[in-house]
Amino acid sequence: MAIEYAVIAGGCFWCTEAVFKDIIGVESVESGYTGGNRPNPTYEQVCSGATGHAEAIRIGFDPEKVSYGDLLDISFVTHDPTQLNRQGNDIGTQYRSAIFPANAEQEAEAKAAIERAQQDHSDPIVTTIEPLKEFYPAEDYHQDYWAGAGQRNGYCMAVIPPKLQKLRKSFANRVKSS
Numbered sequence: 001m002a003i004e005y006a007v008i009a010g011g012c013f014w015c016t017e018a019v020f021k022d023i024i025g026v027e028s029v030e031s032g033y034t035g036g037n038r039p040n041p042t043y044e045q046v047c048s049g050a051t052g053h054a055e056a057i058r059i060g061f062d063p064e065k066v067s068y069g070d071l072l073d074i075s076f077v078t079h080d081p082t083q084l085n086r087q088g089n090d091i092g093t094q095y096r097s098a099i100f101p102a103n104a105e106q107e108a109e110a111k112a113a114i115e116r117a118q119q120d121h122s123d124p125i126v127t128t129i130e131p132l133k134e135f136y137p138a139e140d141y142h143q144d145y146w147a148g149a150g151q152r153n154g155y156c157m158a159v160i161p162p163k164l165q166k167l168r169k170s171f172a173n174r175v176k177s178s
Contacts, residue, residue, distance in 0.1 A: 001062050001064065002062075002063070003027055003028075003060045003061065003062060004060075004061055004062075004063050004068065004102075005058055005059065005060055005061070005102060006058070006059045006061060006068055006071050006072075006102075006106070007034055007056055007057070007058050007059075007099075007100040007102070007132055007135055008056060008057060008059070008071070008072070008075050008098070008099050008100065009034075009035070009054035009055060009056040009057075009095075009096060009097065009098040009099075009100070010075050010078070010079035010081070010087065010097050010098075011055070011079050011086075011087025011088070011090055011095045011097070012055060012087065012090050012095065012155075012159070013031040013032070013055040013056060013057055013138065013142065014031070014142065014145040014146060014150055014153075014156055014160070015079075015087075015146075015156070015159050015160050015163060016056075016057050016075070016078075016079065017029050017030075017031050017057050017143075017144075017145065017146065018145075018146035018150070018156075018160045018163065018164065019074065019075075019078045019160075019163050019164065019167050020057060020059050020071070020074070021144075021146075021147075022164065022167060022175050022176050022177060023061075023066055023071070023074065023167075023171075023174055023175065023176065024065055024066060024174055024175065024176055025061050025062045025063075025064070025065025025066030025174075026059055026060070026061050026066065026071075027060045027061060027062060028058075028059070028060035029057055029058070029059050029060075030057065030058045030060075030137055030138075030143065031055070031056075031057055031137070031138040031142045031143055031145070032056055032057070032058060032135050032136050032137045032138045033046050033051070033053035033054070033055065033056065033135075033136045033138060034053060034054060034056045034100055034132065034133055034134065034135045034136065035052060035053055035054045035056070035098060035100060035130050035133060036051040036052035036053030036054070036133070037051060037052050038050075038051040038052075038053070039134070039136075040136055041053055041136060042139070043138060043139055043142065046094050047092075047094060049092040049093055049094055051094075052093065053094060053136075054093070054094055054095070054096050054098050055094050055095060055138075056098070056100065056135070058135050058137075059071060066174065068105075068106055068109050069109045069112065069113055070171075070174065072099065072109065072110060072113035073113060073116065073117070073171075074167065074170075074171055074174070075099075076113065076114075076116075076117035076120075076125075076127075077120075077166055077167070077170045077171070078163045078166050078167055079097060079163075080097075081097045081114075081117060081121070081125045081126065081127045082121050082123040082124065082125055082126060083097070083126070084096075084126045088159065096128065097125075097126060097127040097128070098127060098128045098129070098130050099113075099114075099127060099128070099129050099130070100129075100130055100131070100132040100133075100135075101129060101132060102132050107129060110129045111129065114127055114129075146160055
């Protein structure tokens with residue numbers, strides 16, 4: 001099994017990480033920062049908006065079980081790709097909707113996924129396709145956040161369960177657990 005990687009951003013990485021951990025064929029999900037200019041940024045630096053990084057996730061997946069395009073389709077259903085530099089109350093370029101393709105094939109898939117997603121939205125999709133720069137893993141306390149501290153975080157409790165419901169409703173055949 002050859003693992004491939006997808007790097008995407010769609011708001012708070014605690015929320016995107018929780019969605020993708022449940023997908024059949026996903027072997028790993030790591031929260032981190034990419035798309036900016038500062039080496040080894042901290043959470044506080046990224047949250048300031050000054051580094052240019054997005055809160056992103058790096059998904060390790062088995063392409064025999066789930067395709068890159070499927071992962072992008074799931075991302076589009078579980079966040080609002082029509083909000084520029086924000087998701088709900090999270091505002092700033094660090095919360096942008098973005099895809100960071102690793103190669104030309106992923107870039108072509110990203111363009112196709114945006115076109116597919118646009119059919120489900122009356123407002124224009126503002127998701128950007130950006131060059132994949134260095135991916136910096138977030139601090140340890142951000143990893144697997146929903147499985148631990150997220151269960152006691154009011155913001156996560158308000159945002160993540162509806163995302164998981166959308167996932168299960170739209171992609172029931174792709175979810176590990178019901």
